[in-house]
Amino acid sequence: MNKTLVLTLIVLSQFFGTSLWFSSNAILPEIANAHHLESNNLLANLTIATQLGFIIGSLFYALLNIADRFYANRIFSISIVLAALINSAILWPDLNFTFVFLCKFGTGFFLAGVYPVGMKIAAHFFPKTVSNALGVLVGALVLGTAFPYFTASFNVNLPWTTVILTSSALAVLGGILMMFLNTPPKENIQKINLNIIPLLFKNKKFKAACYGYFGHMWELYTFWAFVPLLIIAYKTHHNLNINNSLWTFIVISSGTIGCVIAGKIAIKKETYKITKIALAISTLCCLLCPLSFFLPSYLFMIYLLIWGISVVADSPLLSTLINKNSLENYNGTALTLSTSIGFFITIVSIYLFNYLLNFINIEYIFISLAIGPLFGILSLGKKSLS
Numbered sequence: 001m002n003k004t005l006v007l008t009l010i011v012l013s014q015f016f017g018t019s020l021w022f023s024s025n026a027i028l029p030e031i032a033n034a035h036h037l038e039s040n041n042l043l044a045n046l047t048i049a050t051q052l053g054f055i056i057g058s059l060f061y062a063l064l065n066i067a068d069r070f071y072a073n074r075i076f077s078i079s080i081v082l083a084a085l086i087n088s089a090i091l092w093p094d095l096n097f098t099f100v101f102l103c104k105f106g107t108g109f110f111l112a113g114v115y116p117v118g119m120k121i122a123a124h125f126f127p128k129t130v131s132n133a134l135g136v137l138v139g140a141l142v143l144g145t146a147f148p149y150f151t152a153s154f155n156v157n158l159p160w161t162t163v164i165l166t167s168s169a170l171a172v173l174g175g176i177l178m179m180f181l182n183t184p185p186k187e188n189i190q191k192i193n194l195n196i197i198p199l200l201f202k203n204k205k206f207k208a209a210c211y212g213y214f215g216h217m218w219e220l221y222t223f224w225a226f227v228p229l230l231i232i233a234y235k236t237h238h239n240l241n242i243n244n245s246l247w248t249f250i251v252i253s254s255g256t257i258g259c260v261i262a263g264k265i266a267i268k269k270e271t272y273k274i275t276k277i278a279l280a281i282s283t284l285c286c287l288l289c290p291l292s293f294f295l296p297s298y299l300f301m302i303y304l305l306i307w308g309i310s311v312v313a314d315s316p317l318l319s320t321l322i323n324k325n326s327l328e329n330y331n332g333t334a335l336t337l338s339t340s341i342g343f344f345i346t347i348v349s350i351y352l353f354n355y356l357l358n359f360i361n362i363e364y365i366f367i368s369l370a371i372g373p374l375f376g377i378l379s380l381g382k383k384s385l386s
Contacts, residue, residue: 001181006181009177014114014115014118014140016173017076017083018141019167021054021111024164029043031100031160032100037100045101049108051346052108053107053111054108055108055343055344057111059340065196065330065333068120071183072121073178073179077179083171084168084169112336119319120332125183132266132267134316135260135263135264135316138312138315139256139257139258139259142255142312146252197337203325203327205321208381209322211375211380212279212380213376214345214372214375215377215379216315216342221349225350227308231247234292234293242297251304251307257309258309271321272380274313276377279314279377281306281310283377285303286369289363
């Protein structure tokens with residue numbers, strides 16, 4: 001099969017699957033209102049349900065080596081269909097909070113068989129250009145993350161039931177598309193090995209790549225979660241009339257460019273070096289955040305674009321390093337495990353940031369995110385992992 005077609009199928013399948021996540025997060029208030037749900041921190045709890053499900057699901061898939069014991073494309077397809085079915089269950093009328101929470105949790109749980117497994121499939125088909133394939137793959141997901149802000153900027157209000165049905169149908173389509181790709185070869189399929197995780201972390205290069213990824217995750221999702229509030233604070237400080245949703249879309253979606261370009265450059269240059277450059281730029285952006293409020297609006301936007309590009313440009317590269325330095329034929333377990341721990345770190349980072357908002361102006365709190373990429377740079381060390 002043509003390589004371009006293969007990558008297109010992987011990207012579309014992955015994008016359709018993860019649409020279950022980012023599209024439903026955009027309509028949580030409508031879901032809560034439709035089912036007459038009331039509780040303290042309702043929206044926060046429903047938001048965290050998908051993320052918690054994804055973390056536990058990833059850990060489950062990793063501990064049982066699921067992505068490496070079976071045909072990865074079949075695991076992907078089964079997981080994505082189960083996630084779509086559970087997502088659709090929210091359409092039932094008059095649900096209580098527990099049921100809705102479990103639906104969100106279940107959707108996240110089975111998405112663990114989509115995102116990291118999709119990276120394993122991409123690595124299988126593009127062994128010599130993994131960084132480029134993952135750059136395109138992650139870039140598409142970044143665009144999907146930003147898209148709800150784009151629709152919000154034009155006040156496009158689709159019925160929440162339409163969003164659920166559409167995202168679920170697209171996810172099923174993604175599962176069907178993935179069935180056209182057979183991976184990996186039968187001789188590469190492994191038996192369960194409950195000791196594989198300790199063995200992985202005995203590899204110093206694998207451990208360094210994981211630590212770099214964990215530092216990256218400390219910053220990434222917290223930046224995405226709170227950059228809308230940063231823009232609002234800047235707008236208020238300067239008494240400007242700007243479209244906050246549109247600005248947020250542009251900033252987050254700029255990361256797509258960063259992923260694609262970094263992935264291509266890493267083919268010719270050392271992946272390790274490009275990763276450290278991206279981490280260094282995003283570290284500097286964190287530290288300069290308080291000073292950015294003194295910039296005119298056009299320079300402030302350029303500053304945010306640089307941050308939006310660099311904050312995620314290292315993501316496909318770090319996944320490439322994790323894939324490269326994992327044990328042979330256990331890269332699915334390695335990618336799933338690192339993703340699980342990384343997303344757990346995002347929860348800690350987001351909650352800490354949100355807590356600090358009670359005491360400190362937002363532009364100063366962003367300095368704390370520098371801890372992540374700085375830790376990543378130090379973890380990668382001076383020796384090449386490429």
